[in-house]
Amino acid sequence: MKCLFSRQTIKIYHMPESGILLDYHGPVNLKVIELLLKKLKSAKEFKVMSIITGKRVYGLVVECLENIYKNQIILTSTGPKMNPRISVKTENDKIYIVAGNPVSESVKESLIRRLEQINNLDEAALKTLYEHKINRDSLPGENGAGLGFIYMVLKSENKIGYTFEPLIKGYLYFEIKISL
Amino acid sequence: MRKLIIDKTSSSPKVILDPEKKVYLISGESRPPDVREFYDQILSWLQEFSLYLIKSDDKKEPVEFNFDFEYFNSSSGKLILDICKVLASLRLKGINIIVKWHFEKEDGDMLEVGKEMSRIVKFPFEYIESESD
Numbered sequence: 001m002k003c004l005f006s007r008q009t010i011k012i013y014h015m016p017e018s019g020i021l022l023d024y025h026g027p028v029n030l031k032v033i034e035l036l037l038k039k040l041k042s043a044k045e046f047k048v049m050s051i052i053t054g055k056r057v058y059g060l061v062v063e064c065l066e067n068i069y070k071n072q073i074i075l076t077s078t079g080p081k082m083n084p085r086i087s088v089k090t091e092n093d094k095i096y097i098v099a100g101n102p103v104s105e106s107v108k109e110s111l112i113r114r115l116e117q118i119n120n121l122d123e124a125a126l127k128t129l130y131e132h133k134i135n136r137d138s139l140p141g142e143n144g145a146g147l148g149f150i151y152m153v154l155k156s157e158n159k160i161g162y163t164f165e166p167l168i169k170g171y172l173y174f175e176i177k178i179s180l
Numbered sequence: 181m182r183k184l185i186i187d188k189t190s191s192s193p194k195v196i197l198d199p200e201k202k203v204y205l206i207s208g209e210s211r212p213p214d215v216r217e218f219y220d221q222i223l224s225w226l227q228e229f230s231l232y233l234i235k236s237d238d239k240k241e242p243v244e245f246n247f248d249f250e251y252f253n254s255s256s257g258k259l260i261l262d263i264c265k266v267l268a269s270l271r272l273k274g275i276n277i278i279v280k281w282h283f284e285k286e287d288g289d290m291l292e293v294g295k296e297m298s299r300i301v302k303f304p305f306e307y308i309e310s311e312s313d
Contacts, residue, residue: 030213034190051286051312055251062211062253134258135300147254155289 021045021088022061028068028084028101036065036086045090053180056155057095060178061088063148064099075102075171082167085175100175108164108172115176118149119159126154156180181232184225192218193249197225199232206263207248207282210256219259226266233275240276246308248282249290261297268303279305284312 021043024036040046040061046054068084075082084101103111121129130150152160161177181199188194193208212218233243245267252260264279271277281294291307298305 051284052288055287055289059251059253062251066211066253066255131296131300134261147257151254 019045019090021090023087023089025083025085028065028072028086030069033062033065033069037061040088043088053095056180057088057097060097060152060155060180061086063151064097064176064178067148068099068101071103072101073104073171075168095180097178097180098175099178100173102167102171103164103174105170105172108174111162111174114149115160115162118153121153123154123157126150130154152176152178181229182225184221186221193252195222197222197229199229202244204243204245205248206260207246207250209250210252210260212256215253215255215259219256219262223259223262223266226263230266230270233270234273239274242276242278243270244278244280246280246282247294250284257293261300264297264301264303268301271303277303279303280308281305282308282310285309286312 022036022040024032026032037058040058046057049057064086068086072084082102084099086097086099088095088097090096118126118129130147133146133150149160156178158179161179163175164172165175167173183198183200184195185198186192186195188208189212191209192212193206193210196203196205198204206222210218233239247260249260267277267279279298281291281298283290283294291309294305294307
């Protein structure tokens with residue numbers, strides 16, 4: 001984690017409209033993660049999901065929030081997309097999870113490379129890659145197992161959609177979209 | 181041999197590793213803020229326990245490890261596999277280790293990940309199905 005956003009009001013938008021389980025814009029810290037996961041579990045749309053679907057959605061949201069928490073950066077400028085975001089909604093029998101956060105422009109190419117590699121593997125190859133990563137020794141300085149994106153594709157059974165939008169000089173807003 | 185007891189929190193599992201009572205259990209949800217730090221205490225305990233078991237006169241006495249996770253994140257999965265590797269190595273040294281992998285009846289993902297871990301460490305687990313809450 002590079003640093004935390006600071007002194008911003010924590011607001012959790014649990015939208016009343018049907019189909020929106022969670023929609024949050026703001027800094028992400030451990031306390032926020034707990035609150036958001038509690039909100040997700042208490043959403044009526046979540047409670048009616050099958051056990052396996054509910055656990056998959058929960059697991060995907062955890063991975064998204066942990067990615068944001070570990071990688072978030074401070075941007076002092078104000079703007080609509082200067083903060084991390086996570087949303088979960090249901091629509092036409094599908095579930096969509098969108099997670100975004102500002103990133104340094106310097107990480108764009110490596111993120112695209114990783115996402116494209118994972119998106120272009122079939123299930124067998126993904127499982128082989130997962131096994132390789134889970135089985136190898138951690139490298140010094142690693143802040144995770146490097147399994148997050150693989151986990152997302154395996155559990156959602158869909159490719160990860162992603163976009164980069166320019167923010168201020170040197171920074172982009174990186175957003176992923178997972179559907180299941 | 182000392183015991184290791186860790187209380188459950190909203191993000192970390194309950195851990196009972198108690199040789200006196202012969203209870204070896206990790207259960208609940210695992211996504212601790214510092215996954216490495218959390219599992220290092222278990223892996224360190226297991227190292228001590230391994231030496232204790234290898235020196236033991238009765239290697240045939242069953243040592244039953246129970247994994248009963250509701251959920252674990254991908255980072256925890258890597259460390260849980262490390263625990264399974266230690267248990268598999270003990271089994272190869274003649275210790276009568278049994279691993280029971282619990283899963284909820286409708287949670288096929290948890291069953292599948294248990295089978296994957298068992299395959300990777302080349303150690304047959306027992307799978308225990310429980311009714312969903």
